[in-house]
Amino acid sequence: MSLHWMEVKPVDGYYVRTSKEFSESTDKTMSMLYQPLVGSKAIALYQTLQNKLEKDCYESSEATHHELMAFLQMPLNEIYAARRMLEGIGLLRVYELETQAQDKTFVYDIQPPMSPRAFFQDDVLSVFLYNRLGKNKYIQLRQRFGITAVPEEAKEITASFNEVFASLHASEMASEPPPAEEGTEFIGGSEPSRLQLEENGFDMELLKASLPSFLNSTQLLTPSLQQTVRRLAFVYQLSPIDMGKVIQESLSADDEVNIEDLRRKSKNHYRMEHGAAPPALGNRAQTEHREHTPAKGRPLSEQEQMKQFYEQTSPVTFLRSVAGGATVPESDIYLVEELLFSYRLSREWSTC
Numbered sequence: 430m431s432l433h434w435m436e437v438k439p440v441d442g443y444y445v446r447t448s449k450e451f452s453e454s455t456d457k458t459m460s461m462l463y464q465p466l467v468g469s470k471a472i473a474l475y476q477t478l479q480n481k482l483e484k485d486c487y488e489s490s491e492a493t494h495h496e497l498m499a500f501l502q503m504p505l506n507e508i509y510a511a512r513r514m515l516e517g518i519g520l521l522r523v524y525e526l527e528t529q530a531q532d533k534t535f536v537y538d539i540q541p542p543m544s545p546r547a548f549f550q551d552d553v554l555s556v557f558l559y560n561r562l563g564k565n566k567y568i569q570l571r572q573r574f575g576i577t578a579v580p581e582e583a584k585e586i587t588a589s590f591n592e593v594f595a596s597l598h599a600s601e602m603a604s605e606p607p608p609a610e611e612g613t614e615f616i617g618g619s620e621p622s623r624l625q626l627e628e629n630g631f632d633m634e635l636l637k638a639s640l641p642s643f644l645n646s647t648q649l650l651t652p653s654l655q656q657t658v659r660r661l662a663f664v665y666q667l668s669p670i671d672m673g674k675v676i677q678e679s680l681s682a683d684d685e686v687n688i689e690d691l692r693r694k695s696k697n698h699y700r701m702e703h704g705a706a707p708p709a710l711g712n713r714a715q716t717e718h719r720e721h722t723p724a725k726g727r728p729l730s731e732q733e734q735m736k737q738f739y740e741q742t743s744p745v746t747f748l749r750s751v752a753g754g755a756t757v758p759e760s761d762i763y764l765v766e767e768l769l770f771s772y773r774l775s776r777e778w779s780t781c
């Protein structure tokens with residue numbers, strides 16, 4: 430193992446950052462689950478680094494390791510050993526910046542501890558803790574973080590995402606928010622989506638039937654891909670037939686779906702049908718009420734009916750109907766694209 434003075438010196442600078450959120454239970458988890466594994470000195474270092482971050486501040490000012498030694502009342506070799514403990518167990522990520530002088534600057538990126546559930550399900554940490562505490566203490570500790578499960582006979586009646594929300598019509602959509610600045614990292618770790626889409630809302634069997642026979646739809650449409658397909662179809666208002674076409678356009682040379690291509694082509698298909706306005710969400714009950722209720726309880730006038738027709742009919746669909754169902758020429762589609770994207774005409778005007 431390297432000698433600490435070859436890795437870090439008292440004059441070397443450091444600053445603390447984090448891109449994660451810390452919960453109120455962090456201290457409890459650290460003291461009861463992590464401290465038996467890494468020791469009290471590592472926990473003291475972790476808490477000192479965490480306290481460098483003020484409330485709602487995710488990056489500290491720079492300080493020296495000499496200051497850290499004074500705060501912890503520990504020699505540098507012990508601080509270095511404690512730092513290595515935190516690194517090894519996944520609580521600290523360390524980056525080194527070379528400066529013009531001979532001194533170094535370290536970036537200490539602190540990570541929140543695992544949740545108790547994830548900790549006890551981890552094959553390494555749970556066994557490590559079990560051997561440190563012994564059977565009885567381990568069981569007592571695990572019970573302290575436990576909670577009674579929902580009874581098996583209970584039936585979940587949680588509403589799915591697409592039961593509550595509807596993808597809005599293009600004429601009701603606001604402008605798209607600007608992208609984040611380059612180099613920006615958002616607070617919070619990556620998490621799996623919690624949104625549940627009702628499977629009955631999209632005909633997956635029709636999608637499979639629309640794919641060419643030379644494609645093995647069962648092998649191609651994995652559960653993960655089916656979930657992605659349902660989400661994209663919901664957001665971009667794609668029918669199973671339309672989604673089948675988008676999937677074929679997104680196939681790689683190995684007949685596998687490129688997810689990034691699938692997202693991009695779904696968006697392009699939406700833009701062709703609905704114009705440049707991005708998809709948005711509305712309350713499904715309100716959306717359905719607007720679609721089926723005439724304004725102020727009266728029938729629509731002929732002019733209002735015509736306006737509604739142009740708003741709800743995509744340019745390509747309109748051209749196809751005028752041509753008696755024939756394929757729309759590429760030149761006409763290009764003209765529609767120019768009107769929508771280059772001249773910024775709304776979809777109803779481009780249809781006119």
